[in-house]
Amino acid sequence: MSNGRRRSPSLFSGIILVLFGVILLLHYFRGDFPLWDIFWRWWPALLILWGVVKLVERMTYRPAAAGAGAAAPRTVRGSEILLVLGLFALIGTIAGIEWVRRHAPDAEIPGILGANSYTYDIEVAPRPVPPNAQVTIRTTNGDITVRAENTTQLQVTAKKSVRAWDDKEAQRAAAPVNVVIEQTAGGFDVHPEGQSDNERVGVDIEARVPLLASLTLRNDHGDVKTTGLMGSLHVNNQRGDVEISDCAGVNVEMNRGDLKVSDAKGDVKITGNGDDVDVANAAGGMTLNGDFSGTIRAEKIAKGVHLVSQRADLTVSRLPGHLESELGDFKLYDATGNVSLRTSSKDITLENVTGKLAIENRAGNVELRFLQPPKDDITVSNESSGITVTLPANSSFEIQADSHSGEIESDFSGDALKLTKDAQGNSHLEGKVGTHGPKITLKTTYGSIVLRKAG
Amino acid sequence: MADETKCQCQRCTVRSLMGPAILITIGVLFLIGQFYGEFGFGRTWPVILLVIGAIKLIESTSSGEGHNKQ
Numbered sequence: 001m002s003n004g005r006r007r008s009p010s011l012f013s014g015i016i017l018v019l020f021g022v023i024l025l026l027h028y029f030r031g032d033f034p035l036w037d038i039f040w041r042w043w044p045a046l047l048i049l050w051g052v053v054k055l056v057e058r059m060t061y062r063p064a065a066a067g068a069g070a071a072a073p074r075t076v077r078g079s080e081i082l083l084v085l086g087l088f089a090l091i092g093t094i095a096g097i098e099w100v101r102r103h104a105p106d107a108e109i110p111g112i113l114g115a116n117s118y119t120y121d122i123e124v125a126p127r128p129v130p131p132n133a134q135v136t137i138r139t140t141n142g143d144i145t146v147r148a149e150n151t152t153q154l155q156v157t158a159k160k161s162v163r164a165w166d167d168k169e170a171q172r173a174a175a176p177v178n179v180v181i182e183q184t185a186g187g188f189d190v191h192p193e194g195q196s197d198n199e200r201v202g203v204d205i206e207a208r209v210p211l212l213a214s215l216t217l218r219n220d221h222g223d224v225k226t227t228g229l230m231g232s233l234h235v236n237n238q239r240g241d242v243e244i245s246d247c248a249g250v251n252v253e254m255n256r257g258d259l260k261v262s263d264a265k266g267d268v269k270i271t272g273n274g275d276d277v278d279v280a281n282a283a284g285g286m287t288l289n290g291d292f293s294g295t296i297r298a299e300k301i302a303k304g305v306h307l308v309s310q311r312a313d314l315t316v317s318r319l320p321g322h323l324e325s326e327l328g329d330f331k332l333y334d335a336t337g338n339v340s341l342r343t344s345s346k347d348i349t350l351e352n353v354t355g356k357l358a359i360e361n362r363a364g365n366v367e368l369r370f371l372q373p374p375k376d377d378i379t380v381s382n383e384s385s386g387i388t389v390t391l392p393a394n395s396s397f398e399i400q401a402d403s404h405s406g407e408i409e410s411d412f413s414g415d416a417l418k419l420t421k422d423a424q425g426n427s428h429l430e431g432k433v434g435t436h437g438p439k440i441t442l443k444t445t446y447g448s449i450v451l452r453k454a455g
Numbered sequence: 456m457a458d459e460t461k462c463q464c465q466r467c468t469v470r471s472l473m474g475p476a477i478l479i480t481i482g483v484l485f486l487i488g489q490f491y492g493e494f495g496f497g498r499t500w501p502v503i504l505l506v507i508g509a510i511k512l513i514e515s516t517s518s519g520e521g522h523n524k525q
Binding site: 010011013014015016017018019020021022023024025028029165 | 495497498499500501502503504505507508509510511512513514515516
């Protein structure tokens with residue numbers, strides 16, 4: 001045959017171009033089409049589509065029907081990979097520009113690259129309310145900021161913002177949206193009105209409430225911030241950051257975002273999921289129930305910390321110091337009272353903990369540093385990792401340490417302390433140092449136990 | 456590839472339409488932008504992706520019979 005081996009183009013590049021074109025057009029013409037979220041969630045489907053198209057082409061291939069010029073096996077080609085990468089880079093760029101635009105509205109970006117954000121003020125007449133009024137403030141897309149102060153009114157100022165290509169279109173979309181204060185059986189309900197289903201118009205609400213008001217804040221998408229409230233506070237934020245300062249006590253439910261609580265005069269209760277959590281200065285206790293993927297920090301929690309997640313269970317009965325927990329790390333400094341921690345795959349460091357200590361870990365080193373001779377019992381059990389305990393030289397204790405297939409090393413020695421190692425390589429340390437010391441029980445497998453004298 | 460202009464097979468004919476079609480699309484989109492403010496090019500450009508994709512689809516489904524590489 002004199003024919004060139006010209007390959008017929010695969011269906012895939014056509015399909016993916018059309019698909020991306022449609023998605024981008026939807027994104028531009030329906031303001032609520034979250035481009036980046038969709039790709040973040042659905043990109044694996046693209047691989048599947050790619051594979052299926054290739055598979056179908058391969059199975060339906062007939063040399064005769066494909067035309068004389070077609071070369072036989074069609075595989076994934078370099079040009080297609082470039083196309084996919086290029087389209088992803090395109091989406092990334094568009095999403096990046098829109099992110100910058102949203103987070104830095106003053107940034108100068110040429111209009112050709114994306115819609116602009118238009119903002120309009122909403123006037124809401126203040127409403128006199130009882131000092132201990134129950135106030136609910138909710139919005140679905142926007143920020144809520146509340147300040148409690150010495151006032152007898154519920155004052156609300158709001159802003160509506162809409163992304164559009166020109167002022168005319170923006171006004172048309174935003175015109176029906178308003179914010180109302182509604183009196184309900186239980187109290188006062190502040191919320192936007194007239195939003196269309198797609199919630200293209202975001203509504204930010206800023207409110208001033210009496211100091212002793214009981215506040216409920218609900219938000220689907222946006223940040224929540226409150227300060228100074230002395231009544232009860234309940235926050236339910238699906239997506240966005242929460243910042244609470246100076247409150248009586250707070251109950252937070254969230255799904256995604258960071259949480260910061262400072263200066264609580266009561267308990268801080270947190271449930272749900274999210275990224276970072278930072279709680280500082282609570283006169284009550286802190287309870288956290290859920291999975292937070294970032295760093296959990298707690299500092300000066302008078303009535304202790306209780307953390308429950310899929311991967312860890314921690315109780316600290318009083319925390320004058322601070323603790324920090326992240327993916328592979330757990331650190332606790334200066335805690336009085338009892339500490340119990342059960343987790344796995346974390347390197348654990350505890351320093352200056354006085355009180356009863358019980359730690360259960362797996363696949364992560366445990367390090368305990370005592371600045372004072374221990375007074376209460378210490379139990380550590382670990383697997384596949386080591387345990388290091390550092391004690392002041394004048395400590396008294398009664399120890400029993402076992403390392404299955406591991407070494408034991410001790411700076412402490414004496415007639416009453418016996419270190420043995422059997423033929424299978426298991427080490428055992430048992431005995432007493434000083435008198436009337438607490439019990440220290442250490443147990444691990446495939447890791448060494450080290451007992452150090454401080455200084 | 457100089458051979459493409461000479462080859463008369465269906466696939467190569469469709470393929471040779473790609474360039475002009477993109478030019479025409481861009482022209483039309485900019486023109487629409489001039490008259491209708493809300494349909495600016497900054498917003499309608501993904502149509503170009505659609506056009507390229509559509510031509511590629513037609514190209515891949517059309518027959519390469521009689522393809523002639525000189």
